[in-house]
Amino acid sequence: MNYLRNSSIAEEREQVDYEVIFGNDNGEDEDPEVLAGYFLEHQSFTRASDKSRRIEIVKARKGMGKSALLSHLKYRLINANNPLDKESIVIKVTGNELIGLADFTGNDASKIENRWKQVICKRISMEIASQIGFAGSDDTMSLVEAAEIEGLKGKNLVTGLMARIGKAINIAALAATNGAVSLEASNPTDPDRLGYEHILRRLQESKAKSVWLLVDDIDAKFVDTPELQTRIGAFFSAIRSLAFSVEGLRIRASVRPDVWTNLRGMEDQDKFRQYITEIKWSDEHLRSIFAKRILSYLQRNGSAEYAHWNEQTDYTRILAQVFSGQFRIGSEKDSDPLRVAMMLAGKRPRWLGQLCKQAGNAAGTHLIQQRHFDAVMGSFGQEKISDLIKEHQHQFKELQKVIDAFRGSEKSLTKFKLISLIDRLFVKKLGAENIPSVNGFPFKSTDQLAEFLFEIDFIVGEKGGKHTQYQHDPTLFSSEHNAQNKIPWIVNLSYRKFLGIQ
Structure with a gap:
């Protein structure tokens, strides 16, 4: 396909803003309605949004859309035109936010697991309090005691937490009025006299009310130490225990595959397999997402004509508003520009958006051409190698030297x-003798390092004339075909120009 070359579409094109078209780099920071305009709902979202599933873990590498999925789930649950669970309480937090509510030092897994349960109940209590207009501070909403958590088993979570919230409000009422108002003795309706009890009772009567807890980046800044191993492993044990011991609680969390694999001390890890969905994007998925991104922008900012366009039937016309000329990947010419960009960006949605924005900056007010991608691949590759090292250095401390x-x-x-x-x-x-452990195992042979580079997508195998990533064929490196020297190994296109690989 030769996009816009000698085409009248070029004359009809409206000026576009590449920074806005290709969205926020971080899905959690994107405007929820804008994200909804191009979000692709496939298996991972279907399972995460299923109310019958008490717990669901979304597993994917950085930049694959974990945060976007959780952000869109929050929007669809209560804010969309047709919400999935309008009456529910939805709490979206990061792992660091929860960690900030208590002390998680130490290596005793059972104690840390119990602390996670306490913190989760505390955070839910704070949310319920804020929804009834009670400004409960971190101190006011103290940690739930272990005995209280045991008492919640088999009960509706919201109902079970009401009594302790009522006590916290009563203490605040007594303090604010020098003992003149007690919610235990009366039920004042004057807002100035802290009349919350009737609101609490009304909430308690809603037995069907559920809580959705969405936890993103629980593994942020993970390093492979005994303390962090215990902390992250205990989190997953805690949410599984809570989700199946109380009613009305739905927990969704995200984790990176490299971190999940490294939780070697987590005894109940095998019990999570049925609750894990890995985000995998096919080429068609990615093309659809980015065609929808462009079309969503055009429909928000362009002429009324775009309202009738569809990302599938009008795919070529949509791309023609952004890309121009011949595109190539290797010796193949006239390729789909998004296919070229996908290959250059390692097929990660975040990287793809970043690359297109950088190419757009190089293009300025012009349409993006192949030369604009070529112009930015050096700096893009340097940036992505840095990201790769930060993401996987906990698995192998000398990753920079291997890449060099x-x-x-x-x-x-x-x-x-x-x-x-x-x-x-x-x-x-x-x-x-100086080489550190590789992915948690002592170094024994160079094959370990090569296979590790395949696992983190620094190199890809060529199979059937196509680049094959680890997620699509995890045993390719250890296969007999490779042992016979029949698989070509190629450095990911994202890094080649920076590394001077022709």
Whole structure:
């Protein structure tokens, strides 16, 4: 497809803002209605929004849309035109917000698990209090005692927390009025006299009211230490226990695959398999998402004509408002520009949006062409290598040095050449005895490092003429086909220009 070349569409194109078109880099910071305009609801969202599922864990690497999914779920539950659970209480928090409510130091898994339960109940209590207009502080809403949590089993969570909220309000009322008002003795209706009891009772009567707790980035800044292993593992044990011991609680959380795999001390990890959905985007999914992004922008900011366009039937016309000329990937010409961008951005939605914005900045007021992608790939690759190291350094501390070994290397390497390169330019330089553990296991052979690079998508295998990522064929490196030196290994396109790989 030759986008806009010698086409009348170019003359009809309206000026666009690339920064706005390709959205906020962080899904949780995007305007909920804007996000709803291009959000693609597939299996991961269907399971997360299913009220019959008490717990659901969304697993995906950074930049794959975990935060966007949780943000959109919150919007769809109570704010959309046709909400999924309008009467529910929805709380979206980050792991750091919850950690800030208590002391999580130590390595005793049972104590840390109980602390998570206390913090979760405290945060829900604070939300209920705010909804009835009671400005309960962190101190006012003290941690729920272990005995209280035991007493919640089998009960509706909202109803079960009401009594302690009422006590907190009563204490505040007594303090504010020098003992003149007690909610235990009366039920004042004057707002100036702290009359909350009738509101509490009304909430208690709503037995069907449920709480959705959406926890994002529980693994933010994770490093592989015994304390953080215990803290993150205990969180998952706590939410599973709470979700199945009280009524009306739905918990959704996100985690990175590398962190999940490294929770080696988590005894009940195998019990979570049925509650985990991994976000995987096909090429068609990504094309649809970004065509919808562009169309959503055009419909918000362009002429009335766009209101009748569809991201599938008008796909070419939509892309023609942004891209121009021939696009190529390798020797293939006239490629779909989004397909080219996807390959260059490692097929991560966040990276794809960032790359298109950078290419848009290079294009200025013009349509984005292949040369604009080419112009930014050096700086983009440097940025993404930095991101990759931050994401996976807890799995291998010398990742930067291994990546540096590929500078100026060949474009395509057989397994033999790949192992030889890593061995010659990294292992022998550092000394095998000085190499740290790889993904939690002691270093034994260079094959471990090569397979690790495949796992984190620094390299991809070529199978059937297509680049194959780890998530699509996890056993490709260990296959007999690769042992026979028949699989070419290629550094991900995102990093090649910065590393000087032609």
